[in-house]
Amino acid sequence: MMEESRTETxxxxxxxxxxxxxxxxxxxxxxxxGVSFPPVAPPxxxxxMNASYDITRGHGGRTPQTPLMPxxxxxxxxxxxxxxxxxxxxxxxxxxxxxxxxxxxPEVEDPRVSADTNSEGGIWGFFKGVAGNTVxxxxxxxxxxxxxSVITTLDPGMAPYIKSGGDIDIVVxxxxxxHVEAVRDAFQEVFGxxxxxGEPGQSNxxxxxxxxxAGVKGAQERIDSLRRSGVIHEKQPALSVENFIAELFPDKWxxxxxxxxxxxxxxxxxxxxxxATPLALEHVQQAQSMTPPDYSLRWSGLTVTVAxxxxxxxxxxxxxxxxxxxxxxxxxxxxxxxxxxxxxxYKQQLPPxxx
Numbered sequence: 001m002m003e004e005s006r007t008e009t010x011x012x013x014x015x016x017x018x019x020x021x022x023x024x025x026x027x028x029x030x031x032x033x034g035v036s037f038p039p040v041a042p043p044x045x046x047x048x049m050n051a052s053y054d055i056t057r058g059h060g061g062r063t064p065q066t067p068l069m070p071x072x073x074x075x076x077x078x079x080x081x082x083x084x085x086x087x088x089x090x091x092x093x094x095x096x097x098x099x100x101x102x103x104x105x106p107e108v109e110d111p112r113v114s115a116d117t118n119s120e121g122g123i124w125g126f127f128k129g130v131a132g133n134t135v136x137x138x139x140x141x142x143x144x145x146x147x148x149s150v151i152t153t154l155d156p157g158m159a160p161y162i163k164s165g166g167d168i169d170i171v172v173x174x175x176x177x178x179h180v181e182a183v184r185d186a187f188q189e190v191f192g193x194x195x196x197x198g199e200p201g202q203s204n205x206x207x208x209x210x211x212x213x214a215g216v217k218g219a220q221e222r223i224d225s226l227r228r229s230g231v232i233h234e235k236q237p238a239l240s241v242e243n244f245i246a247e248l249f250p251d252k253w254x255x256x257x258x259x260x261x262x263x264x265x266x267x268x269x270x271x272x273x274x275x276a277t278p279l280a281l282e283h284v285q286q287a288q289s290m291t292p293p294d295y296s297l298r299w300s301g302l303t304v305t306v307a308x309x310x311x312x313x314x315x316x317x318x319x320x321x322x323x324x325x326x327x328x329x330x331x332x333x334x335x336x337x338x339x340x341x342x343x344x345x346y347k348q349q350l351p352p353x354x355x
Contacts, residue, residue, distance in 0.1 A: 166193030170261075171232050173222035173240040175200030178320075182332045183239055186339035190347055199232065201225045203242065206301030208287060214300045215244030215258040216271060223262055237263040239342070241335060245279065245306060253279040255306065255323070257331075259338050261346055268349050272342045274334040277323055283309045 168191045172180045180198035187194040201222030209215045219242035226232045243257045257274035286309045291302040307319035314325070323331040 166191060166195070168194040169237065170194065170196045171226070171236055171238045172196060172198045173201030173226050173238055174198055176241075178332045179241045179335060182335040183241075183339045186336050187343045190340060190343035199226055201231075201240065206295075206297040206303065208302040208305040209242065209244035210301040211244065211246055212256075212258075215242050215246075215256065216260070217300070218242040218244070219258045219260040219271075223260065235265045237261070237265070239339070243331075244301070245284065248276070251281050253281065253284045255279055257335060257338060259335070259342055261342050263346070263349075266349060266351075268346065270342065270345055272338045272345075274338045277327055277334075279306055283313065286313070 168187060170183065170187060172183050174180060175198065177198070180196065184194070184196035187196055202225040203209075203218040203221045204225070205214060205218045205221060209218050219240040222240040222242065223238045226238060227234060227236075232238060239259065239261045241257060241259055243255060245253055245255050247253050254276035256276050259272050259274070260269070262269045283306055287302050287304045287306055290304040290309075291298065295303055297303075305319070307322050310317050310322045310325075311319045317325045321330055321332075323329060323334065
């Protein structure tokens with residue numbers, strides 16, 4: 001049997017330029033009245049590609065590569081009489097990207113999404129863990145304090161309502177609002193939440209007490225008068241404020257405030273004193289000269305207070321806050337400091353369940 005002769009076509013010479021095949025133009029669709037179709041192929045006017053065109057021109061002889069653009073292989077030709085334009089071949093590009101794209105993205109599982117909300121440590125376990133975290137609780141406390149600070153700064157009158165409550169209920173035996181506010185601020189700073197109200201009580205001693213014994217007795221009388229009149233019950237914790245003058249050194253007189261806190265439920269009673277405010281000797285002598293010798297309460301003090309004398313003798317001085325004019329510090333600030341110390345002592349005596 002004779003073998004069929006085969007004719008092999010020699011390859012083209014290497015020095016001959018390769019001419020790209022001409023681009024096939026798709027036939028235009030038939031015109032329809034009132035309907036216009038977009039062009040199928042891009043315009044070729046003003047663009048020419050000959051044998052001497054070099055696609056690597058301007059890239060140092062290398063094929064231009066874009067790091068952010070993946071490479072992909074050309075899709076297979078679609079059968080049929082019309083060839084698809086490679087410039088509008090979006091579906092094919094997408095399939096090529098999905099099939100052989102060199103760019104890969106690691107699949108990182110989100111622990112928040114993968115958490116089993118129905119398991120033992122699910123979302124409810126997360127909330128329980130957050131609630132018991134000391135750091136989170138500290139942040140929440142600071143946030144709460146910041147919000148309260150903003151509210152009280154914008155409206156200082158809101159402070160008693162925000163911090164009122166809890167197990168601490170104190171009645172101040174005074175009708176002076178300044179005394180009540182000073183005690184309330186001090187106890188709320190120490191306990192966080194505290195209910196502090198004021199009820200006027202009678203001292204049954206001289207308007208200007210003289211000596212420590214008279215000051216303590218006047219403060220105690222104010223608490224006792226509230227209990228006798230039934231304004232507060234027998235077990236109600238009560239606090240009293242009484243200012244008096246005393247000669248601590250020869251011809252050296254001072255104004256001092258006495259604060260008494262009494263809690264019969266735990267058999268607690270303690271006295272504290274404010275800082276001493278120096279007084280001029282002539283002002284004390286004027287108050288003494290204005291008090292009749294046969295005054296029935298002369299044993300406890302004077303009929304005219306030092307505040308009244310200062311108001312009469314010095315201009316622009318009011319009896320309600322003469323401490324500020326003399327020392328630059330208000331009486332409210334002095335009472336607040338003593339009441340805060342008193343609240344700290346009282347807190348140590350209370351049972352743990354009350355705190």
